[in-house]
Amino acid sequence: MSQPRLPKCVNKMSKPSNFCPGCGHSLTLKNLGFVIDDLRISSSTIFATDIGCSLLAWDYFDIDTVQSHHGRAASIAVGLKRALPKTTVISYMGDGGGYSIGLNHLVGAARRNEAITVILVNNTLYAMTGGQMAPTTYKGESTSSTPEGSFAKEDPFLGPEFLAPICHKEAFLARTSVDNPIQIKKYIKKAIQNQKNGNFSLVEVLSYCPTNWKTDAKRTINFFDYLKGFYKTGVIKGEQ
Amino acid sequence: MxxxxxxxxxxxxxxxxxxxxxxxxxxxxxxxxxxxxxxxxxxxxxxxxxxxxxxxxxxxxxxxxxxxxxxxxxxxxxxxxxxxxxxxxxxxxxxxxxxxxxxxxxxxxxxxxxxxxxxxxxxxxxxxxxxxxxxxxxxxxxxxxxxxxxxxxxxxxxxxxxxxxxxxxxxxxxxxxxxxxxxEKSEVYKCTDAKIVVFAWGSVASATKEAVKKIRKDGHAVGLFRPITLKPFGATRAKQSVRNAKKILIVESAFGKFGRLVTEALFGISDIEVERLYKPAEGITPEEIEDKIRKML
Structure with a gap:
């Protein structure tokens, strides 16, 4: 039986990965791996993970990787990049880590135009801990802490749109979705290029979490399409 | 930089x-x-x-x-x-x-x-x-x-x-x-013959040393044990420093955070009297420490 094609920079010893079946992290990481292969930067890249499901990527790649704490993947990335400016530093996190406990660090890094690339996987809840409501939870979405639907009356948090007005003019901010590998690769490539030019970049990847959404394949796709109506994909700041 | x-x-x-x-x-x-x-x-x-x-x-x-x-x-x-x-x-x-x-x-x-x-x-x-x-x-x-x-x-x-x-x-x-x-690093100041050993650290230990020096001049056998590494804490040296002591005094700008370390380090030594000068969040002058020691002589 033929094996699925994996990027060269993937650590094959760590497979099968720890992500749940149907999780969007594997798809995001695989496409990130293809970009790293294409750009031939695996030996000069440092990958910093957050806490939450993103931490399961700690040995996903055959690339220098360091795990941080919840929300701190951007901060450790800033230190790494300042110490080793010639490397490519990728900070990998979820929506809970990035837009809640670690939002201050995204604001700080974006305002100072730190030359790091943030890849933020948004599955609209805290998945590792059992699917609690996050800042990204959709109005009325049922989560384990809001079983009757979200109590939040606010619209879900739009990270790249929030950061756009406070970023440096050369920053790159985009949202893509996990069902669009061509766009994921295109935006991650642009984001890394932007880091090489000395600027901040963030790519949010709208993702699936069938385990915590408690959806089968069909309902996963349906809910995902519904989310895309609010979480518009595209470049939010920077060249198209 | x-x-x-x-x-x-x-x-x-x-x-x-x-x-x-x-x-x-x-x-x-x-x-x-x-x-x-x-x-x-x-x-x-x-x-x-x-x-x-x-x-x-x-x-x-x-x-x-x-x-x-x-x-x-x-x-x-x-x-x-x-x-x-x-x-x-x-x-x-x-x-x-x-x-x-x-x-x-x-x-x-x-x-x-x-x-x-x-x-x-x-x-x-x-x-x-x-x-x-x-x-x-x-x-x-x-x-x-x-x-x-x-x-x-x-x-x-x-x-x-x-x-x-x-x-x-x-x-x-x-x-x-x-x-x-x-x-492990500590300063053991005139403890060999000391009947009273004072335990202090940080800037409080500077004030304590002044007091100890003054009382020493009057011929009283007083010493100071000052840990320089608060962690790891040099328990063995702390025990050695009280070999001839009858009393110890613990001085700190907190209510026993350091004191608990000292008593834990000296655990097992029973024939020694423990006095405390705890002033949480306040400075402690050499004169206050001197007064306290003199009362213990």
Missing amino acids: IFLQTEDEPAAGFGVLGAALGGKKSWTATAAAGHLLLQDAVVAAEAMRIPFVAYIGQRGGPSTGTVIYSQQELSIARDGGNGEGLRIVLGPSNLQELYDLTILAFDLAWRYHLPVFILGDGYLSKMTGEVDLSAKARVVKADPIVQNGKRVMNLRNCYSLEEEIARVLHRELKDYGSIAKEV
Whole structure:
């Protein structure tokens, strides 16, 4: 039986990965791996993970990787990049880590135009801990802490749109979705290029979490399409 | 040198960790509630054995409190995390030591890949005075941990199984035990014949030494035991220092944080009287300490 094609920079010893079946992290990481292969930067890249499901990527790649704490993947990335400016530093996190406990660090890094690339996987809840409501939870979405639907009356948090007005003019901010590998690769490539030019970049990847959404394949796709109506994909700041 | 003003202590702490991973000597400074926030990064340093240096200008607490005298951040510095407190804590007692022990802090952090605290206070942080800057640092190279040219590093601090983390912890605790023997440092001042030994650390120990000197001049057998490393704590030397003592006095700008360390270190010695001069979040003058000792003579 033929094996699925994996990027060269993937650590094959760590497979099968720890992500749940149907999780969007594997798809995001695989496409990130293809970009790293294409750009031939695996030996000069440092990958910093957050806490939450993103931490399961700690040995996903055959690339220098360091795990941080919840929300701190951007901060450790800033230190790494300042110490080793010639490397490519990728900070990998979820929506809970990035837009809640670690939002201050995204604001700080974006305002100072730190030359790091943030890849933020948004599955609209805290998945590792059992699917609690996050800042990204959709109005009325049922989560384990809001079983009757979200109590939040606010619209879900739009990270790249929030950061756009406070970023440096050369920053790159985009949202893509996990069902669009061509766009994921295109935006991650642009984001890394932007880091090489000395600027901040963030790519949010709208993702699936069938385990915590408690959806089968069909309902996963349906809910995902519904989310895309609010979480518009595209470049939010920077060249198209 | 790169200076970066971050948005908060977790950012500063994790930024310092990132820089250390990249092979650069890095450090940060904070106090009080900021010190609590900084512990987030300190336990990560402990878990992944990353060099880390922080200066803490202890504030009087609880909460925002005051900004001059205090020794109330001792317990947080020593054990302020969800691990086993595998770190080194240095307590300078004057400006010269603040300089010398800061050099030592970098040396120890990069030699042993552990977090090192320099635990000062507002008084030490703000005072001016003469310092001999001729002390040379032992040059411990800051080799990069990632991008090290040898092998790919996959560093983690999260484990799936209790047995996995227990194995790591037992190894780390054993290692820390042997490091502790190498780094323990204390000043034992005129304790050999002392009938009263005073225990104090940091700037309070400077005041205590003045008092001890004065009483010594009157011919009374008084000594001072001053730990320079608050962690690891030199319990063996502490025990030796009270060999001939009938009484001990513990002096600190906190309510027993240091006192508990001393009594734990002296556990097993029963025929000794313990007096305490605890003034949480207040400065302590040599005269007050002298008065207290004289009452014990």
